[in-house]
Amino acid sequence: MTARDFELACPPPFRHRTVQLAHGGGGRLSRELVEQIFIPAFGGAALSARHDSAVVEVPRGRIALTTDGYVVRPLFFPGGDIGKLAVCGTINDLAMTGAAPRWLAVAFVLEEGLPMEDLHRVVASMRDAARASGMEIVTGDTKVVDRGKGDGMFITTTGVGVVPEGITIEPRAVRPGDVVFVSGDLGRHGIAVLSTREGLTITGALESDCAPLDGLVAALLSAGVVPHCLRDPTRGGLASALNEIALDAGVDIDIDERAVPVNETVAGACELFGLDPLYVACEGRLVAFVPEEHAAAAIEVMRAHPAAPEPARIGTVRDNAAPGRAGRVTLRSRLGMNRWLDIPAGEQLPRIC
Amino acid sequence: MRYVDEYRDADVCRRYASAITARATRAWRIMEVCGGQTHSIVRFGIDALLPPGLELLHGPGCPVCVTPLEMLDRALAIAAKPGVIFCSFGDMLRVPGTRSDLFCAKSEGADVRIVYSPLDALEIARQNPGRQVVFFGVGFETTAPANAMAVREARRRGLCNFSMLVSHVLVPPALSAILSAPDGRVDAFLAAGHVCTVMGLDEYRPIAARHHTPIVVTGFEPADLLQGIHMCVVQLEEGRAEVENQYARSARPEGNREAMHVVAEVFRVVPRKWRGIGEIPASGLGLRPEYAQHDAEALFDVGTISTEEPSVCISGRVLQGIEKPSACPAFGTRCTPETPLGATMVSSEGACAAYYRYRRAGS
Numbered sequence: 001m002t003a004r005d006f007e008l009a010c011p012p013p014f015r016h017r018t019v020q021l022a023h024g025g026g027g028r029l030s031r032e033l034v035e036q037i038f039i040p041a042f043g044g045a046a047l048s049a050r051h052d053s054a055v056v057e058v059p060r061g062r063i064a065l066t067t068d069g070y071v072v073r074p075l076f077f078p079g080g081d082i083g084k085l086a087v088c089g090t091i092n093d094l095a096m097t098g099a100a101p102r103w104l105a106v107a108f109v110l111e112e113g114l115p116m117e118d119l120h121r122v123v124a125s126m127r128d129a130a131r132a133s134g135m136e137i138v139t140g141d142t143k144v145v146d147r148g149k150g151d152g153m154f155i156t157t158t159g160v161g162v163v164p165e166g167i168t169i170e171p172r173a174v175r176p177g178d179v180v181f182v183s184g185d186l187g188r189h190g191i192a193v194l195s196t197r198e199g200l201t202i203t204g205a206l207e208s209d210c211a212p213l214d215g216l217v218a219a220l221l222s223a224g225v226v227p228h229c230l231r232d233p234t235r236g237g238l239a240s241a242l243n244e245i246a247l248d249a250g251v252d253i254d255i256d257e258r259a260v261p262v263n264e265t266v267a268g269a270c271e272l273f274g275l276d277p278l279y280v281a282c283e284g285r286l287v288a289f290v291p292e293e294h295a296a297a298a299i300e301v302m303r304a305h306p307a308a309p310e311p312a313r314i315g316t317v318r319d320n321a322a323p324g325r326a327g328r329v330t331l332r333s334r335l336g337m338n339r340w341l342d343i344p345a346g347e348q349l350p351r352i353c
Numbered sequence: 354m355r356y357v358d359e360y361r362d363a364d365v366c367r368r369y370a371s372a373i374t375a376r377a378t379r380a381w382r383i384m385e386v387c388g389g390q391t392h393s394i395v396r397f398g399i400d401a402l403l404p405p406g407l408e409l410l411h412g413p414g415c416p417v418c419v420t421p422l423e424m425l426d427r428a429l430a431i432a433a434k435p436g437v438i439f440c441s442f443g444d445m446l447r448v449p450g451t452r453s454d455l456f457c458a459k460s461e462g463a464d465v466r467i468v469y470s471p472l473d474a475l476e477i478a479r480q481n482p483g484r485q486v487v488f489f490g491v492g493f494e495t496t497a498p499a500n501a502m503a504v505r506e507a508r509r510r511g512l513c514n515f516s517m518l519v520s521h522v523l524v525p526p527a528l529s530a531i532l533s534a535p536d537g538r539v540d541a542f543l544a545a546g547h548v549c550t551v552m553g554l555d556e557y558r559p560i561a562a563r564h565h566t567p568i569v570v571t572g573f574e575p576a577d578l579l580q581g582i583h584m585c586v587v588q589l590e591e592g593r594a595e596v597e598n599q600y601a602r603s604a605r606p607e608g609n610r611e612a613m614h615v616v617a618e619v620f621r622v623v624p625r626k627w628r629g630i631g632e633i634p635a636s637g638l639g640l641r642p643e644y645a646q647h648d649a650e651a652l653f654d655v656g657t658i659s660t661e662e663p664s665v666c667i668s669g670r671v672l673q674g675i676e677k678p679s680a681c682p683a684f685g686t687r688c689t690p691e692t693p694l695g696a697t698m699v700s701s702e703g704a705c706a707a708y709y710r711y712r713r714a715g716s
Contacts, residue, residue, distance in 0.1 A: 198469055267354050273469075274444075274701075334361050335575055337398020339711040349443035349467075349701075 019114040024144030037119060038140060041127045046103075046138035054138035056103055061165055064099035066090060067158040075118060075152050077196045079188075079207030082155055083122035085283060087129035088212045089234070090159035095214040096230040096286065098169045098221060099161030101133050106140040106157050111150035122153065133212045135159070164221065171248035173228040178317040179295040180253060181288040183216060183308035184209065185261040186238055187280035191269045200272075206265045211284030216307040220288070225298045229289040236344065237279040239329070241287050243343045246327030253329045255315035255341060275348045278331075278341065289317060360574030361397070369579035370402035376586050380406030382538050383585050384531070384674045386524060387545035388415030388702030389573050395707040397575045403582070410538065410674030411707075413527050413630065414545055416492040417444050417700030418672065421626040422660040424520045425450035430655035431487055431518060432463040437653075438481060440474035441489040443467045448699045451660050471503035471517070478507070478515035487649045490517040494548045497521050497638055498612035501619035504640065504647050518649040519639055522625055524548050525556045526636035531673050532564040539674055541585035543571040543578065546600030551616075553608025557596045565594040572600040619644055628696040629662075629669030666695030671704050678705040685709055 022029040039047060046054035070086040080088075091101045106126070110119065130137050188209040195206070213232065220227065229249070233241035238260070246253050262270075262277045270277045284307070290298045295313070302311035320327055331341040359365075385391055391411045394400055400409050413419055429450050432439035439455070446455040446467065459465040464484075468474050471488050478486035490500040500517065507515040524545060531537055544557060549570045561568045567588035571581030581599040588595060598604055616638070625637025640648045665683050670676040678684050678697065688694040690706050697703035701710070 264354050267357070271354075271357065333397050335363050335366050335397050335399070335402065337401050339396065339398055342710050349447065 017116055019110045019112060019116060019119065019144055021112050021144050021146070024110065024142050030142065033142060037123055038142075041123045042130075042137040042140075044136045044138060046136065047140075054103070054105070056136075056138060059162055062163040064094050064097045064161040064163050065158070066093040067156065068093060070155040070157070071151060072193060073151055074193075074196055075122065077193045077208055078205075079192055080210035080283075081122055081125055082153060083124075083126035084129045085210055086155040086157050087126050087133075087135070088210050088283060090157045091129070091133050091135060091212045091214050092232045092284075092286070094159050094161035095212070095217040096169070096232055097161070097163060098167040098217060098230070099163045100218065101135040101159060101161045101214050103160040104130060104135050104137045104157055105159075106137055106155060108140070108142045109150055109154040109156075110142060110144045111152050112144055112147040114152050118152070129212065133214050167221065167226065169227055169230055171229050171231075171245050174245055174249035174251055174289045174317055175228060175291070176251060176317050176319045177292055178228055178289040179292055179298075179313055180242075180255065180315040180317065181290060181295075181298060181302065182233075182238065182261065182312055182314055183213070183286045183288070183302055184282075184284070184310045185263045185266070186233065186282055186285065187262060187266040187270065187277040189283040190237070190280035191266045194273070195269060200269065206263070206269075209282050209284035211307055213284065213286050213307055216286065216302070216305050219305050220298060220301050223297055223301045225290060225294045225301060227288045227290045227294075227298070231287045233282050233285060233287055235281050237277070237281055238287065239276075239278045239341050240343055242329045242341065245287075245289065246329050249317075249327060250320055251317050251327045252320050253315060253317050253327070255329060255331050257331050257333050259312055259314045261310045261312050279344055279348050357574065360572070360576040362576065365576045366399075366402065366579050369576065369583050373407065373579065373583050373586055374404040376583070376590055377404050377407055378590060380408070381540045381586060381589050382408045382410055382674070383541045383543060383582055384410040384412045384539045385543040385571070385578070386412040386414040386528065387548070387573070388418065388700065388704075389547075390414070390543060390545070390571065390578060391704050392702050392707050393573050393575065394578060395711045399575055399578055402579070407582070407586070409582075411671065411677075411704035412542075412674060413531070413627065413672040414493065414524065414548075415697070415700050415702040415704075416496070416522065417448055418668070418696040418703040419522055419627040419629065420445070420448065420491055420520050421628045422451060422662060423626065423658050424518070425454075426658045426660060427650065427655055428489055428518055429453055429455065429458050430658070431649060431653045432458045432465050433461075434485075434653060436484050438464045438466060438477055438484050438486045439489070440466050440468045440477060440486060442469075442491065444700055445489055445491055449693060471500050472506070475503050475506055475512065475515055478512045479510075482514060484514060485652075486515050487653075488515070488517045490519040490521060493522055493524055493545070494552045494616070495545075497616045497620065498551060498609075501615045504619050504644055505615060507647050508644060513646060516647045516649040516652050517640065519620070520625075521620065521638035522627065523622070523636050523638065525560060526633050527627070527630075528557075528560055528568070529564075530630070530633045530636070532560070532566060534673060536675055537673070539566065541567040541569070541589055543581045543585065544568050546570055546572040546577070546604050549598075549600065549604040549608065551609050551612050553613075554596050554598060554604070554606045555608075561594050561596050567594050568596045570596070570598045570600050570604050572603070627672075629666075629672045631669075663694040668695035668697040668703075668705065671697045678708040681705070
């Protein structure tokens with residue numbers, strides 16, 4: 001045994017103020033991490049069974065399955081942290097199919113030296129977010145990488161949800177004549193994270209919109225509103241979400257720039273950074289493609305729901321103007337001119353001047 | 354949002370557009386100098402509001418676009434040196450040099466960092482005394498004061514490990530060059546409001562007089578641009594050629610003396626090559642000899658740099674307003690923002706990139 005091994009094993013883990021390599025080594029410290037941090041937070045029968053896989057009871061019908069990796073710097077930002085982001089992001093991906101989120105598997109990649117306190121905080125907010133949506137964290141994994149080889153913490157999730165009978169919400173269901181809604185103002189998450197990272201203080205009390213959307217989707221469905229498609233505009237923002245749907249559904253989409261809600265602080269920060277809010281990420285907003293006959297009910301449900309703070313009708317779907325070519329999104333500018341709202345080449349980059 | 358919404362008001366814009374249509378009796382060609390103005394024009398569709406004979410030409414005022422290939426290759430060579438932390442504004446990272454760009458260099462192991470201010474790079478230098486921190490000092494007169502201040506601060510604080518790769522360019526010599534070109538087509542200029550906020554209006558008066566060309570210092574919002582165009586048309590119709598100021602809410606005739614002072618203290622005027630156009634005498638800024646210890650070009654030996662531009666690219670003619678992006682056979686096919694062949698496709702403010710983003714063929 002080397003001096004280093006000895007140090008890692010003793011003193012016991014609750015005295016470790018930082019994550020050690022051995023916490024991911026599969027030995028005693030790994031087990032203690034599970035026993036002392038993960039099981040107390042995530043609880044649940046499946047996790048407590050301590051088996052290689054979680055075993056759960058499934059209802060009849062169809063399940064929705066999604067997986068996602070989360071990397072964000074800083075780990076903690078106004079309105080959330082990487083844990084809340086991971087759980088809400090997974091819930092929202094499930095909710096976009098109409099599924100009720102049920103089970104979550106979580107894999108952590110921790111960087112050696114991560115303060116144990118930070119891990120505690122992240123795990124606690126994952127617990128809270130999962131609980132609020134009735135989702136159970138049933139299984140997980142932890143690996144630790146050398147200091148300098150990770151950004152504090154990476155989280156990968158796999159979520160399982162149950163799709164209500166008779167519900168099919170998907171891009172190819174979108175039809176010409178569908179009305180396009182957003183559930184709230186755009187770009188808060190991207191700007192909140194960017195301004196925290198860059199130490200921009202003028203954004204004041206701006207918080208990420210990071211929030212679960214399953215309640216809002218359930219409210220729409222129970223009011224008899226069945227959207228043809230739902231999409232949460234995360235990376236690439238509204239513009240990318242709309243373009244994905246236009247391409248996958250083979251339709252054209254017309255958007256009215258004046259109808260798109262953008263918070264004044266977000267708009268100001270975008271002006272300063274040289275960014276377009278239509279391309280900035282949200283983590284608690286959805287875009288809904290709703291048949292015209294359900295449009296009035298949809299906006300009514302959204303107006304009454306706390307997860308839709310500023311619902312707006314922003315556009316309509318129409319037939320592909322040139323059949324055979326890819327679907328396209330057109331933005332009617334404030335001045336009444338039409339222009340193409342394209343997918344960006346990569347990430348938006350702050351401009352020189 | 355105050356100070357923005359007023360200048361994007363549809364009624365105000367339409368009123369200016371009608372006034373322009375009523376005033377213009379013949380075809381005029383007006384060049385907006387700055388890439389930010391080009392971006393705004395194409396983004397809001399301002400040119401579509403203008404009468405048919407009135408043509409907007411897109412000028413050379415995109416610092417990312419006109420940074421010469423040699424300088425990009427030099428930046429890549431410096432960034433690849435062991436121990437160097439290379440700092441740059443974000444939009445320079447995607448600009449291709451002869452063989453690579455800074456994003457690729459980063460993925461291959463170079464320590465390339467995006468910063469929002471040269472002072473951030475200075476802070477990185479303070480925190481990393483054992484490393485050489487190089488800032489890519491690019492831009493027009495707008496970014497020169499902050500860059501000058503960073504160099505002056507580095508000297509004052511004795512931060513010997515901070516240097517700047519300077520590729521600053523100046524607007525007035527470029528306007529003169531465009532007006533002197535044999536195939537020049539410009540009847541009037543919308544000068545860049547923010548450049549004049551720093552430098553004032555005086556440099557433009559001899560140019561307007563010598564070439565009998567109106568120059569209107571103009572802002573960046575739709576109403577700014579339309580008012581600036583209106584002021585140009587009125588001058589042209591009346592046969593005047595003066596310097597006027599549409600952007601008076603920010604640009605004062607005398608400029609910002611403090612900013613001009615720090616620029617003059619740290620930089621001197623040098624000849625500079627413009628990507629796509631070629632060398633223009635006295636059109637750039639370089640560090641004064643007394644700041645040589647912070648001059649990355651002098652500090653880092655990168656050997657001989659030989660560059661090669663794709664022959665099909667017409668970006669030089671686009672930058673001078675001689676051709677429109679859509680006239681290029683490679684536009685939108687071989688040349689896209691993902692695989693740019695030349696200067697004007699690389700930055701979001703380049704005319705080709707703006708056309709590609711907002712109105713590709715068939716849209």
